Amino acid sequence: MSDLTDGATLGAxxxxxxxxxxPAALNLVENRSPASRVESANLxxxxxxxxxxxxxxGHLIGVTGPPGAGKSTLLSALxxxxxSDGRSVAVLxxxxxxKRSGGxxxxxxxxxxxxxxxxxxxxRSTAAGEQLGGLAPATRAGAQALSVAFDVVxxxxxxxxxxxxxxxxxxxxxxxVVQPGSGxxxxxLKSGIMETPDVLVVTKADLGQxxxxxxxxxxxxxxxxxxxxxxxxxxxAIAPLxxxxxxxxxxxxxxxxxxxxxxxxxxxxxxxxxxxxAEHGASGLRALGGRRTAMAWLDEQEPGVDVPGLTALLExxxxxxx
Amino acid sequence: xxxxxxxxxTAAKSNELYRGNLAKGQTGLSIAFDLPTQTGYDADHELAxxxxxxxxxxxxxxxxxxxxxxxxxxxxxxxxxxxNATAAWLLALYIVAAEEQGVDQSLLxxxxxxxxxxxxxxxxxYAFPPAPSMRLIADMVAYTVSEVPKxxxxxxxxxxxxxxxxxxxxxxxxxxxxxxxxxxxxxxxxDESLMPQVxxxxxxxxxxxxxxxxxxxxxxxxxxxxxxxxxxxxxVTDPAARRxxxxxxxxxxxxxxAQPENNVQRIVLEALAVTLGRNARxxxxxxxxxxxxxxLPRPWDQQWSLRIQQVLAFETDILEYPDIFEGSIxxxxxxxxxxxxxxxxxxxxxxxGGAVExxxxxxxxxxxxxxxxxxxxxxxxxxxxxxxRFTETEDSPLTTDSEGGILVVDAxxxxxxxxxxxxxxxxxxxxxxxxxxxxxxxxxxxxxxNIMIPTIAAARAGxxxxxxxxxxxxVFGEYRAPTxxxxxxxxxxxxxxxxxxxxxxxxxxxxxxxxxxxxxxxGLDGHSNGAEQIAVRAxxxxxxxVYEGIRLTPAQIAASAAQEGVHVIGLSILSGSHxxxxxxxxxxxxxxxVDSPVVVGGIIPDADVTALRNAGVAAVYTPKDFDLTAIMRxxxxxxxxxxxxxx
Numbered sequence: 001m002s003d004l005t006d007g008a009t010l011g012a013x014x015x016x017x018x019x020x021x022x023p024a025a026l027n028l029v030e031n032r033s034p035a036s037r038v039e040s041a042n043l044x045x046x047x048x049x050x051x052x053x054x055x056x057x058g059h060l061i062g063v064t065g066p067p068g069a070g071k072s073t074l075l076s077a078l079x080x081x082x083x084s085d086g087r088s089v090a091v092l093x094x095x096x097x098x099k100r101s102g103g104x105x106x107x108x109x110x111x112x113x114x115x116x117x118x119x120x121x122x123x124r125s126t127a128a129g130e131q132l133g134g135l136a137p138a139t140r141a142g143a144q145a146l147s148v149a150f151d152v153v154x155x156x157x158x159x160x161x162x163x164x165x166x167x168x169x170x171x172x173x174x175x176x177v178v179q180p181g182s183g184x185x186x187x188x189l190k191s192g193i194m195e196t197p198d199v200l201v202v203t204k205a206d207l208g209q210x211x212x213x214x215x216x217x218x219x220x221x222x223x224x225x226x227x228x229x230x231x232x233x234x235x236x237a238i239a240p241l242x243x244x245x246x247x248x249x250x251x252x253x254x255x256x257x258x259x260x261x262x263x264x265x266x267x268x269x270x271x272x273x274x275x276x277x278a279e280h281g282a283s284g285l286r287a288l289g290g291r292r293t294a295m296a297w298l299d300e301q302e303p304g305v306d307v308p309g310l311t312a313l314l315e316x317x318x319x320x321x322x
Numbered sequence: 323x324x325x326x327x328x329x330x331x332t333a334a335k336s337n338e339l340y341r342g343n344l345a346k347g348q349t350g351l352s353i354a355f356d357l358p359t360q361t362g363y364d365a366d367h368e369l370a371x372x373x374x375x376x377x378x379x380x381x382x383x384x385x386x387x388x389x390x391x392x393x394x395x396x397x398x399x400x401x402x403x404x405x406n407a408t409a410a411w412l413l414a415l416y417i418v419a420a421e422e423q424g425v426d427q428s429l430l431x432x433x434x435x436x437x438x439x440x441x442x443x444x445x446x447x448y449a450f451p452p453a454p455s456m457r458l459i460a461d462m463v464a465y466t467v468s469e470v471p472k473x474x475x476x477x478x479x480x481x482x483x484x485x486x487x488x489x490x491x492x493x494x495x496x497x498x499x500x501x502x503x504x505x506x507x508x509x510x511x512x513d514e515s516l517m518p519q520v521x522x523x524x525x526x527x528x529x530x531x532x533x534x535x536x537x538x539x540x541x542x543x544x545x546x547x548x549x550x551x552x553x554x555x556x557x558v559t560d561p562a563a564r565r566x567x568x569x570x571x572x573x574x575x576x577x578x579x580a581q582p583e584n585n586v587q588r589i590v591l592e593a594l595a596v597t598l599g600r601n602a603r604x605x606x607x608x609x610x611x612x613x614x615x616x617x618l619p620r621p622w623d624q625q626w627s628l629r630i631q632q633v634l635a636f637e638t639d640i641l642e643y644p645d646i647f648e649g650s651i652x653x654x655x656x657x658x659x660x661x662x663x664x665x666x667x668x669x670x671x672x673x674x675g676g677a678v679e680x681x682x683x684x685x686x687x688x689x690x691x692x693x694x695x696x697x698x699x700x701x702x703x704x705x706x707x708x709x710x711r712f713t714e715t716e717d718s719p720l721t722t723d724s725e726g727g728i729l730v731v732d733a734x735x736x737x738x739x740x741x742x743x744x745x746x747x748x749x750x751x752x753x754x755x756x757x758x759x760x761x762x763x764x765x766x767x768x769x770x771x772n773i774m775i776p777t778i779a780a781a782r783a784g785x786x787x788x789x790x791x792x793x794x795x796x797v798f799g800e801y802r803a804p805t806x807x808x809x810x811x812x813x814x815x816x817x818x819x820x821x822x823x824x825x826x827x828x829x830x831x832x833x834x835x836x837x838x839x840x841x842x843x844x845g846l847d848g849h850s851n852g853a854e855q856i857a858v859r860a861x862x863x864x865x866x867x868v869y870e871g872i873r874l875t876p877a878q879i880a881a882s883a884a885q886e887g888v889h890v891i892g893l894s895i896l897s898g899s900h901x902x903x904x905x906x907x908x909x910x911x912x913x914x915x916v917d918s919p920v921v922v923g924g925i926i927p928d929a930d931v932t933a934l935r936n937a938g939v940a941a942v943y944t945p946k947d948f949d950l951t952a953i954m955r956x957x958x959x960x961x962x963x964x965x966x967x968x969x
Contacts, residue, residue, distance in 0.1 A: 027887040033834035102827070102836070103861040107808045109882065110870040113800070116881040123885055127836065127866050238451065239799030 007039035011046025014149040019088060022122045022146060029141040030126070041308035044141055047148045048268075048306035055264055058090075058147030059255050062167035063156045065177030070203035071156060072111035073237040074177060077244045078154075079114060079121060085248075087151035088120035092139050094128050094157045104128075122150070128157075135166040137278045140271045143170060144307070168195045169270045172263060173254045175247075177201045180214035189221050196227040198254045205236040205243055269298040272310030279311075280318065287318040325402065327571065327608050328624060329354035329379035331735050333389035336379040339621065340394060348628060350400040351432075352608060353390070354378030355412070357846035357897060360447040361873070362408045362791025365739035368875055372902030373846045374736040378404075382743055382786045387415040388422060397425045401432035402477075402569070402606070407449035409436040410462050410774060411790045414781040417470070433474040433525060433569075436462060439500045440479045442681050442803040443688060444486035446848015446872045449791055452678050454766075454798035458773060460507040465774035467512065467520050476504060477527045477569070480544075484529035485575045486851055487692025490540040490660055495667030496677070496684050497526065498547050503677035505556060511772075521556050522563035525605070531573045532588050534595035538647070539656035541568070541595070541602040543664060546657070569606035570596045579615040579925075579945040581708030581715050586612045590630055597634060599653075601645040607631055615945045616721070617898060617927045685806035689854050696855055700949050701818070709948060731898070743786065750784035758783040759793045766797040805850070805871045807857045819863055822951055825958050826864035832967040833889065837958065838866040840888040842879040844907050847897035848872050852923055856892055859950045860957075876903065880910035888918055889961045895924040905937040912938070919964050921957060923947075 003009045004024040013021035029040050049055050063078075065071050075091065082089050095106045106125035114121050126139055139155060147153045155167050168174040176197035188194035200218055205211045211234055219232045231250040235243030273294055276284060288294040294314065301313060325348050329336040340351055355378040358370035364382055365374045374380050381387055396419070405412045413434050417427045438455040441448040448455065459476060466475040480488070480497035488496065501524060508520055526544065530537045545566035552564035572592035577585045589609050596604040609627040611619030634640055647653040674680035698704035705711045758780040765771045780790055830836045841857045843850060850872050857869040868886050870878075883891050893907060904922055911920065922934060923943040931942045940960055943953055962969065 023885050023887050027835070030887070031834035036834050102823075103864040104866050105808050105857060105861045106866060106868045106886075107805060107870075109868065109886075110805065111802055113802070116875065116877040123882075125866075125868055125886060239797070 005036065005039060007042030007044075008046050011043045011051075011145065011148075014047060014145055015052060017149055019120060019122065019149055022090060022149070023124075025145050026124050026126075026138070026142050029145065030136075030138040040141060041311075043145055044307045045309075047145045049264070050304045050306050052148060055261055056144070056147035058150045058153045059173065059251075060143055060147055060171040060264075061152060061154045061251060062171035062174040063154055063177060064158075064167050064174070065201075066179075067158055069177045069179045070237060071158075071177050074201065074203060074235060075154065075156060076111065076113045077235075077237040077241055078248065079112060081244050081248055082152055083114075083118065083121060088149075089152045089154065090122040090146045090150040091124070091154045091156060092142055092146075093123065093125045094135065094139055094155065095125060122146070135170065135274070137271075137275050140170055140267075140274060141307070144268075144271070165195055168197075170267050172258055172260050173198045173251050175199045175201060175251065177203060178214070178218070179203050180207055180210040186217060186221055189218075189225065196222070196225060196230060198230060198258075199247070199250050200230055200232045201247060202232065202234045203237060205234040206238065265303050268305075268307050269295065269301075269310060271307050272314060273298065275307065275311045276314045276318075280315075284318055288314065325350040325352040325606065325608055327352045327354050327404065327610075329356075330377075331375040331379070331731055332738070333379055333381060333386040337390050337392050337394075340390075342621065343624075343628070344394070346625065346628065347632065350402065350606070351394070352402040353404065355403070355405055356380045357447065357848075359412070359787055360405060360408060361846050361848075362411075362449040362787060362795070363846070364786050364788030365736060365743050367788055369846055369873065370736075371845070371906070372736070372899035373897060374739045375731055376898045377847075380739050381412065381415065382739075382788070383746055383784060384415050384418045384422075384781050385746060385784075387412075387419040391416075391419050391423075395425075396420045396423055397429045399431070401430075402435075403432065404435050406435050406438055406441050406445075407447055407455065408787060408791060409434040410458050410777050411781070411787060413462065413466075413470075413473075413475075414774065414778040417778055418781045427470045429472070430470050431472045433477050434462070435479060435527065436476040437479045437500065437504075437527075439503065439677055439681065440482045441848070443496070443685050444482035444849075444851075445479075446803070446850055447846070448801065448803060448848075450794060450798040451801040452681065454794070456503065456507045456678060457769070458794075459504055460511045461773045463504070463508045463520055463523070464511045465772055467516055467523060474523055474525045476523075477525050478504070479527040481527050481529040481571055483688065484531060484573065485849075486688045487575075487690075487695055488688055489691055490536060491663035491667055492684075492687060492691060493529065494540060494544055494547065494660065494664040495671065497528075497544070498551065498664070499668055499671040499677040499680070499684075501526075501548075502551065502555070506676070509556075517556050518552075518558040518560065518563050521552050521558045522560075526566065526568035528568050528570055528596070528604075529573055530570055530592045530595040532576050532591055534591050534598075535652075536656060536660075537592070537595035538599055538602065539653060539660055541566075541604075542599070542647075542653070542657050543660045544568070545602050546661060547664060547668075566602075567605050569608070570604040571608045572596070572610065574610050574614055576706070577610065577612075577615045578706060578709045580713065581718070582613050582616055583718060583720055584708050585610075585615070586626070586630075589627065590634075593630065593634060597640055599645050599647045600643070601648070613721075615925060617925060682804040682806070685804050686808075689806040689858065692851055693855060693858055696948070696950060700951065706948075709946065733902075746784070746786070754783040755780070755785050755789070758785055759789060762790065762793050763797055766794055802871055805854065805857075805869060807854050807861075807869055818951065822863045822954055822958070825955070829958055829962050829967050830864070832962075833965055836864070836866045837890075837961055838868065838886065838888045839957070840879070840883050840886060840891045841867060841869045841894070842874055842882070842891065842907070843872045843894050844874050844876060844879060844903045845895060845897060845899050846873055847895055847899070849896045850894075852896070853892075853894040855950060856894065856923065856953070859954060860892075863951070863954050863958075876907040876910040879907050880914040880916065883911055883916045883918065884914040888916075889965070890918050890957055891916075891920045892957070893920065893922045893924075895922070895926075898925065900924060900926055901930055901933065904934055904939060908938045919960050921960070923953075 010021050010025045079089050104127040109123045109125050174197050202215045215234050222230045233247045356375050357373045359381050363370045463475045466473045478501045480493045483493050483496050548566040549564045552558035558564050611623035611627050671680045674683050762776040762780050765776045839860050841853050843853050857867050860867045919940040921941040922939050926944050
């Protein structure tokens with residue numbers, strides 16, 4: 001086995017802060033062959049809180065929003081700002097797949113402008129694959145592995161609804177991006193289809209009055225939902241830039257005040273269930289007594305168990321239950 | 323007016339070429355600029371590598387413009403400049419060159435192409451985002467209408483839309499929507515009383531394909547729509563000012579690499595589309611060379627195209643009659659049909675908020691139309707003689723000379739251009755240049771000021787093309803145009819793809835993850851149709867495709883390939899800079915520890931294929947490889963071999 005397909009070696013490199021291990025780590029977690037799945041579990045084990053003795057130090061940030069909201073342009077500006085702060089950044093951009101052929105066009109990195117010589121920025125595009133809306137197992141695993149090495153790990157997804165909810169489950173800070181005049185987001189928020197974001201961004205502040213009133217409506221909606229702590233930030237990600245510094249501050253403030261430990265524990269449990277589901281499908285879930293029962297059961301497990309361990313426990317439980 | 327689109331290598335060599343063409347009976351100039359000049363980079367910029375002097379002449383400053391036009395009387399000349407993002411700058415240099423000849427700007431005649439929307443949609447030589455680009459155009463129009471009144475400040479190009487796959491209806495509708503966007507922008511910057519004069523200065527640059535009867539109808543429709551727009555939207559009362567004025571370059575998209583001699587008859591027939599009926603006859607005509615799909619044409623190839631026009635004009639009786647289609651039921655029917663389609667499409671663009679807002683919509687529509695065209699050629703529904711039918715051929719004596727029947731630009735050109743640029747910077751008044759650029763920057767920030775004035779001052783002071791552009795990039799920001807591929811819908815002829823799709827699944831299964839390809843366009847070449855179609859087809863056969871659009875450096879491509887973990891890299895180049903850029907990309911990939919195979923597509927002369935293979939390229943595809951599915955089969959097999967996946 002080459003060092004580039006050895007999960008433990010890659011995990012150790014990431015733990016040592018070797019950012020150049022990122023591409024091979026992603027190749028590994030995306031690989032569905034039986035041998036790679038074993039190595040992928042080794043990588044997760046090597047980068048788990050149990051192995052490193054504390055929660056990974058990288059800030060996991062979700063950036064979601066409907067198509068055309070200006071996520072990539074915003075991300076371009078955010079990445080530049082983080083880099084000028086000296087923070088290393090990984091971006092996992094999740095694109096929807098073409099249902100017909102299984103192939104997909106991963107166009108998002110095109111719009112994130114970076115210096116190609118900068119070794120502390122890593123961008124990876126991933127197809128959502130066969131997952132219905134939700135996050136691919138590889139994205140969860142990749143985010144966990146990279147968060148031991150990078151200062152900031154962003155998961156970018158398109159759309160609101162299932163994918164947005166899944167991202168909210170994985171990250172420490174969930175940023176939702178909307179453009180002025182997108183009333184659907186307001187409706188989603190009010191109806192509870194969409195989880196309350198940690199930070200809400202209204203793009204295209206250069207539009208002036210429209211952007212201002214969008215911001216006002218969203219703030220009012222959030223207040224009526226009791227989500228007073230959610231900051232609403234207006235930005236313009238095209239020249240002249242505005243609001244980026246404020247947005248970064250809001251994201252940092254949220255993280256500083258967030259209870260990261262329990263949030264990540266919850267994320268690991270959902271991650272294990274997602275991995276189990278990807279492998280065993282609906283019949284596996286039935287053997288566990290359904291999603292709710294499975295989650296409740298996971299909640300009773302030792303907090304220190306890593307994702308591969310939790311997945312193994314689920315498999316044992318399913319076998320016992322069926 | 324008869325002219326040939328020309329320019330290459332250096333200002334001095336191009337000047338020699340122009341004087342030669344004028345001596346042969348050409349009646350105007352048509353300047354082709356190289357890609358660094360068109361996109362606003364100096365020869366010493368990283369992105370200019372391999373592109374200096376390739377598809378046109380490099381003009382870096384007023385000294386280059388002086389050399390380029392040396393001995394050509396500018397008060398008598400009608401000069402067409404194919405320049406867009408940097409049009410304001412090149413016009414300023416032209417005005418300064420005229421000053422130096424003692425010719426007042428009010429006497430200058432000619433055209434700057436200056437159509438930025440089609441750069442986002444098709445040609446790719448944009449420099450700034452849409453809003454400031456539209457302001458640059460509006461400023462130029464506002465300036466020329468009073469100071470350079472005989473100048474056509476903008477030439478709305480439907481030409482490149484057809485090259486990108488536009489149907490006749492799309493060509494009419496998108497061009498007219500584009501014109502509306504420009505005129506509306508100008509309206510905000512000039513007095514309303516000047517609008518009829520502005521309207522009358524807008525000319526068009528259209529395409530003519532080989533279906534020349536329908537193409538002629540298209541031009542009649544454009545005339546009708548333009549007349550209505552002038553009357554109803556801009557209040558132009560004088561019918562003469564509402565006349566649809568256009569120049570033509572006939573179709574390049576349909577020119578083939580296979581049996582290239584057939585292109586001569588295609589060019590002749592396409593020329594008929596724009597000359598047959600007097601009511602919709604072109605003002606200026608330029609014809610491509612028969613060997614354009616092979617590489618850069620030589621002076622002799624261009625002479626041939628010039629002679630075609632002269633035979634049409636001086637030997638045939640085409641110019642002796644009034645409009646020969648007047649009263650034709652067939653022509654009237656075609657016109658009515660296209661007119662209805664175009665009006666509907668113009669309304670859709672308007673619903674998107676106008677042409678600027680509809681760039682993404684139009685781009686995706688063009689990618690779709692082009693895909694349909696390729697599908698029809700692949701399936702044989704559309705006959706292309708020598709390419710998908712009647713393909714047997716004798717050896718051609720036209721392409722058997724040592725260079726393969728094309729012009730090869732001296733590799734020293736770039737080195738010399740860099741040295742000349744350094745020398746220019748050495749000799750100029752640095753303080754004057756930086757003061758002029760500061761003024762330019764201040765004006766750019768002030769929406770109400772006209773940017774032409776500090777631009778002309780910067781040209782006089784000795785600033786360079788790259789400096790002018792960089793100053794504005796800092797104010798306006800940079801921009802990446804939509805690629806259109808993400809929105810492209812699924813394939814139509816699904817059955818044809820089943821076999822290859824199964825093979826992609828099988829190989830992906832063996833690899834453990836889905837076969838992933840990076841499609842990249844290194845360099846400044848913005849002709850992205852080929853890359854877009856490869857990207858869409860790769861997706862349709864089941865691959866994960868990373869496509870980042872145009873204008874990438876070797877370092878950017880290498881970084882993407884490494885980070886994305888792609889199994890294969892496909893590069894596309896049409897500008898002739900493959901000899902420099904492809905080996906540079908391969909080196910950058912290997913330096914980034916990417917050992918995935920590289921394939922190349924583009925206008926690659928046979929003579930260069932061996933060199934590319936020696937540089938580490940696994941396969942080379944040229945315009946004769948029109949069967950995209952066959953290319954996909956090759957790529958899948960290549961990836962399988964590279965990863966020891968059994969057949």
